[in-house]
Amino acid sequence: MTFDERLQNVAIIGAAGKMGSGISLLLAQEMARLKNKPENKDKNYRLFLIDVNLDHLAGLQQYLRTQLVKAGEKACVMLREMYKDRQDLVENQDCINQYVEDALSFIRTGTDLSIVKDSRVIFEAILEKKDLKVDLLKKVDNFCGKDTLYLTNTSSIPINILNKEANLNGRIIGFHFYNPPTVQKLAELIFADNTVQELRDFSMELAKRLSKKIVPSNDIAGFIGNGHFLRDGLYGLREAKRLAKDYSLPGGLYIINKISQDLLVRPMGIFQLIDYVGVDVFQSISETIDHYIQGEDLKDDLLKKMYDKKILGGQKSDGSQKDGFLKYDRNRPVGVYDIDKGEYKLFDPQGWSGELDKKLGEYPVGFYAWRNLVADPKKADKLKTFFQNLKSSNTLGAKLALAYLKNSKEIGEKLVKIGVAKTAEDVNNVLLNGFYHLYGPINDYI
Amino acid sequence: MTKFRKKVYLAAGYNTISFGSGRKEFNPKKARPGIEQYITEAGRGSIVQISDPKNIDEGVISNFMAARFCKQGNLAGFIPEIDPALEYKPSTRVEGACGSGGIALVTSMKTVLSDLADTVLTLGVEVQNTVKAIYGADILAGAGHYASERKEGHAYFFPAKFSDRAGVYYQKFGYESTRKGMALWYEQMIKNARKNPKAQEYQNSIEDLFGAGMTPPNPKAFVENLNIYDCSKVSDGASALIFASEEGLKKLGIDKKDAIEVVGYGQCEANLTKQPEDPTRLLTTQKAAEKAYQMTGLGPKDIGLLEVHDCFTITGILALEAAGFAKYGEGAALVESGKTRIDGEIPTNPGGGLIGFGHYVGGTGVRQAVDCIHELTGKANGYQVKINSNRPYALMISMGGNDKTVTAMIFKKAE
Numbered sequence: 001m002t003f004d005e006r007l008q009n010v011a012i013i014g015a016a017g018k019m020g021s022g023i024s025l026l027l028a029q030e031m032a033r034l035k036n037k038p039e040n041k042d043k044n045y046r047l048f049l050i051d052v053n054l055d056h057l058a059g060l061q062q063y064l065r066t067q068l069v070k071a072g073e074k075a076c077v078m079l080r081e082m083y084k085d086r087q088d089l090v091e092n093q094d095c096i097n098q099y100v101e102d103a104l105s106f107i108r109t110g111t112d113l114s115i116v117k118d119s120r121v122i123f124e125a126i127l128e129k130k131d132l133k134v135d136l137l138k139k140v141d142n143f144c145g146k147d148t149l150y151l152t153n154t155s156s157i158p159i160n161i162l163n164k165e166a167n168l169n170g171r172i173i174g175f176h177f178y179n180p181p182t183v184q185k186l187a188e189l190i191f192a193d194n195t196v197q198e199l200r201d202f203s204m205e206l207a208k209r210l211s212k213k214i215v216p217s218n219d220i221a222g223f224i225g226n227g228h229f230l231r232d233g234l235y236g237l238r239e240a241k242r243l244a245k246d247y248s249l250p251g252g253l254y255i256i257n258k259i260s261q262d263l264l265v266r267p268m269g270i271f272q273l274i275d276y277v278g279v280d281v282f283q284s285i286s287e288t289i290d291h292y293i294q295g296e297d298l299k300d301d302l303l304k305k306m307y308d309k310k311i312l313g314g315q316k317s318d319g320s321q322k323d324g325f326l327k328y329d330r331n332r333p334v335g336v337y338d339i340d341k342g343e344y345k346l347f348d349p350q351g352w353s354g355e356l357d358k359k360l361g362e363y364p365v366g367f368y369a370w371r372n373l374v375a376d377p378k379k380a381d382k383l384k385t386f387f388q389n390l391k392s393s394n395t396l397g398a399k400l401a402l403a404y405l406k407n408s409k410e411i412g413e414k415l416v417k418i419g420v421a422k423t424a425e426d427v428n429n430v431l432l433n434g435f436y437h438l439y440g441p442i443n444d445y446i
Numbered sequence: 447m448t449k450f451r452k453k454v455y456l457a458a459g460y461n462t463i464s465f466g467s468g469r470k471e472f473n474p475k476k477a478r479p480g481i482e483q484y485i486t487e488a489g490r491g492s493i494v495q496i497s498d499p500k501n502i503d504e505g506v507i508s509n510f511m512a513a514r515f516c517k518q519g520n521l522a523g524f525i526p527e528i529d530p531a532l533e534y535k536p537s538t539r540v541e542g543a544c545g546s547g548g549i550a551l552v553t554s555m556k557t558v559l560s561d562l563a564d565t566v567l568t569l570g571v572e573v574q575n576t577v578k579a580i581y582g583a584d585i586l587a588g589a590g591h592y593a594s595e596r597k598e599g600h601a602y603f604f605p606a607k608f609s610d611r612a613g614v615y616y617q618k619f620g621y622e623s624t625r626k627g628m629a630l631w632y633e634q635m636i637k638n639a640r641k642n643p644k645a646q647e648y649q650n651s652i653e654d655l656f657g658a659g660m661t662p663p664n665p666k667a668f669v670e671n672l673n674i675y676d677c678s679k680v681s682d683g684a685s686a687l688i689f690a691s692e693e694g695l696k697k698l699g700i701d702k703k704d705a706i707e708v709v710g711y712g713q714c715e716a717n718l719t720k721q722p723e724d725p726t727r728l729l730t731t732q733k734a735a736e737k738a739y740q741m742t743g744l745g746p747k748d749i750g751l752l753e754v755h756d757c758f759t760i761t762g763i764l765a766l767e768a769a770g771f772a773k774y775g776e777g778a779a780l781v782e783s784g785k786t787r788i789d790g791e792i793p794t795n796p797g798g799g800l801i802g803f804g805h806y807v808g809g810t811g812v813r814q815a816v817d818c819i820h821e822l823t824g825k826a827n828g829y830q831v832k833i834n835s836n837r838p839y840a841l842m843i844s845m846g847g848n849d850k851t852v853t854a855m856i857f858k859k860a861e
Binding site: 073074076077078079080087090091092093096377 | 578580581583584587596597600601602657665666667668
């Protein structure tokens with residue numbers, strides 16, 4: 001079966017979740033493009049979107065419509081070419097409307113798994129729980145054809161385990177999109193030992209069609225992306241707790257979030273990132289990786305307490321950020337959680353947080369916020385100068401940032417050493433393309 | 447050509463801010479002024495400079511596509527909204543695509559010359575940010591021949607039209623030198639705009655303007671031969687001024703030191719259904735400028751202030767050639783020479799031009815004339831040019847469509 005034939009009938013399970021909805025959009029776009037090729041005029045396309053929650057599915061349909069309009073607006077140069085033989089489609093607006101209708105016309109949503117029985121490609125994007133995934137894969141494979149290919153979006157569970165326990169005989173691959181799938185350029189590919197060649201080829205071609213940069217990872221729990229993210233986040237938590245002795249726990253969390261954003265020149269501080277991913281997801285990743293990796297403590301009591309107290313972060317249905325380690329107002333952090341008091345302590349530039357800023361000290365000359373460098377063609381030179389100045393700075397902020405950078409580099413090197421990543425370049429590519437970092441952790445800056 | 451049988455003056459100019467992306471206060475998700483607010487702001491900004499609005503005899507308003515951008519027609523009906531004294535006065539709306547403002551100027555001038563009015567309030571307006579640029583492109587495509595060009599045309603219809611011209615020009619006169627001239631045009635216009643608080647690019651903080659101007663085009667997302675810095679922005683805004691006879695100036699209490707005089711003009715319309723004869727030339731612009739020169743006996747050597755329609759950087763360069771300031775193929779070199787800079791021999795678009803000030807399409811021609819009033823009467827503040835006494839004239843060129851609807855006007859300070 002060719003790649004294009006496979007894409008005629010696709011299912012996404014867990015489609016209404018954060019990752020599933022992004023994957024659904026990407027697939028809908030690619031299938032709409034295929035459907036509009038003259039040679040495919042008479043072919044039927046089907047994209048089944050399955051989720052357990054009907055309300056979420058209704059939200060997904062609205063999300064897809066809105067996002068397809070935006071995608072059509074962005075790709076209108078291509079759409080006009082695609083519809084050049086349609087004399088009734090004259091204006092950009094006509095082409096965009098048609099594109100949205102074309103894509104929505106082959107989408108079917110539902111909660112009943114059995115409707116995917118004829119799909120030849122199935123994406124799994126359900127909760128990050130091994131037993132749930134295994135049960136689902138087994139169930140689906142019972143009524144799907146034995147040539148059905150499975151792509152799992154797991155971010156931490158070894159593919160060999162899923163393959164073995166669901167009896168898939170190599171018809172599964174780890175195709176790990178990054179959040180949000182429509183924006184992040186990375187696809188981390190993880191093969192089981194016996195992943196069939198057709199699925200390997202299919203995944204490579206799919207990543208290419210979706211304009212994703214492929215980085216292969218070996219099948220070790222957490223892979224490259226979460227292998228780094230988990231250890232980086234746990235380091236941040238430990239540092240915050242260490243600083244709590246002098247500055248209280250909310251103060252420690254505030255300091256580490258601030259330096260990990262500003263002085264590491266990252267798009268978000270580490271606790272904002274954990275909130276964005278979801279405290280529950282981060283906890284789940286922690287448990288999974290800790291379960292499979294021996295000789296390393298990859299859990300954290302503060303994280304567990306936050307999870308138990310249901311302070312979970314993540315996003316509301318409108319996409320806005322929910323409170324987690326930090327409190328948010330219009331997606332901007334405005335406070336930090338005080339777990340002892342069970343309430344948020346609002347930032348106070350004239351008071352406590354302003355005092356902590358003073359303790360961190362002046363930022364070194366050459367400091368630029370991430371957003372000011374992201375599109376700067378001279379960012380590498382500017383970062384080099386900044387980090388040089390950071391090294392010669394004697395402030396508390398500089399010392400904490402340098403230690404953070406050093407730890408991040410050691411995590412990266414460890415991922416190569418223990419065989420998760422083949423090369424340092426792969427590690428750097430994951431952080432550059434999946435986390436929007438401006439530089440890889442394995443670098444000469446420090 | 448016939449000479450004017452009496453003198454016609456312009457005064458009391460007013461421009462609103464050119465609003466849109468680039469202005470820090472612009473947020474596409476927040477409510478913004480509507481077309482009537484722009485009309486009234488500009489109109490009142492003009493009449494506050496005269497003794498009594500009841501002495502305005504007529505109104506003329508130019509606009510291109512309010513019927514689609516704002517779902518609003520019958521724009522002349524907003525003129526009485528400016529001031530109750532304008533109720534029941536004759537008012538006319540004119541349209542000539544991006545050259546609408548030029549048509550408003552000519553219509554107002556002819557009205558004064560006809561002796562039917564001594565004073566005419568002239569306005570130009572466009573509000574485009576009601577739709578995203580990708581849909582605005584459909585609307586603006588109406589400046590071309592919709593029936594024969596839109597279906598085959600590009601998503602970004604007009605950028606593509608001038609991208610095609612740029613492509614042929616590159617082939618004929620060299621890519622490197624032309625590209626450099628276009629980037630320098632961008633740099634000059636943004637530097638000018640940074641001196642003009644009402645310009646859309648007033649707050650532009652790009653460090654390396656030339657580098658930005660040299661950004662390679664991205665045909666997958668945009669057009670073949672232009673980058674986004676080569677293009678004027680999507681703008682909301684309006685401009686207003688007053689045309690008056692000698693008698694009219696007296697009635698309005700306007701001192702001549704605050705007025706400029708129309709010395710001559712040239713107006714040309716080319717066949718909308720035909721493609722440009724030579725993509726490397728703006729032949730209609732050339733003819734309009736020649737008419738203005740013939741009527742006045744003046745030439746480029748007499749012009750000390752130039753206002754051209756640089757909807758795209760390449761258009762600015764082609765306009766320099768069409769108006770006789772550079773030989774054919776040497777427009778980019780003229781820009782590179784620095785002569786078009788605000789402190790150069792031929793200061794060009796000192797308020798930022800369409801690239802830097804913004805381009806509220808149907809109002810741009812009026813905006814250009816307002817800037818000529820401010821420059822020639824010494825009221826341009828931060829973007830004031832020093833008018834060379836050997837070159838006391840200003841030339842403005844308003845262009846509509848793909849060089850189809852062109853008005854050239856020559857002014858001097860009133861005496």
